[in-house]
Amino acid sequence: MSEAAKPHQRPQYRNINISNIAGYRLPLAGIVSILHRISGLLMFLLLPFILYLLDQSLLSESSYESFRNFASNWFVKLVILALSWAYLHHFCAGLRHLVMDLHIGLDKDSSRKSAATVLVISLALAALVALKLFGVF
Numbered sequence: 001m002s003e004a005a006k007p008h009q010r011p012q013y014r015n016i017n018i019s020n021i022a023g024y025r026l027p028l029a030g031i032v033s034i035l036h037r038i039s040g041l042l043m044f045l046l047l048p049f050i051l052y053l054l055d056q057s058l059l060s061e062s063s064y065e066s067f068r069n070f071a072s073n074w075f076v077k078l079v080i081l082a083l084s085w086a087y088l089h090h091f092c093a094g095l096r097h098l099v100m101d102l103h104i105g106l107d108k109d110s111s112r113k114s115a116a117t118v119l120v121i122s123l124a125l126a127a128l129v130a131l132k133l134f135g136v137f
Contacts, residue, residue: 028115028116029111031119032093032096032118033093035089036089036090036097039085039089039090039093042083042086043083043086043090050083077134081126081130081133084126084129084133085122085123085126085129088122088125088126089118091122092118092121092122093118096115096117096118100114
């Protein structure tokens with residue numbers, strides 16, 4: 001069989017293995033998408049704890065004071081900050097996805113720009129929350 005008659009070999013693209021995960025470079029939009037899922041999971045898992053704390057803080061004045069003392073711990077403030085970031089990131093990424101549902105910004109360049117915008121806005125807002133939590137202003 002001649003070279004011209006042989007069928008053209010197409011390259012095979014396979015899923016990445018767990019051993020290749022370190023060398024795989026995820027695009028920025030993919031990172032934002034994964035963080036969107038992680039933030040949603042974090043909020044979902046911590047929702048019972050947050051509702052319990054809200055319930056306890058609304059029982060009486062003394063329970064509110066004990067809640068304030070509990071929330072003044074630096075570790076609890078870090079947990080509150082992580083939860084605040086999760087909410088802010090999930091909200092911003094959700095708005096991005098709603099805009100994309102309108103078929104706006106689906107090309108590669110604008111998708112990368114909107115993903116970077118989501119990261120910058122959510123991190124800036126989380127930094128403001130951190131400054132307020134730790135008493136800078």
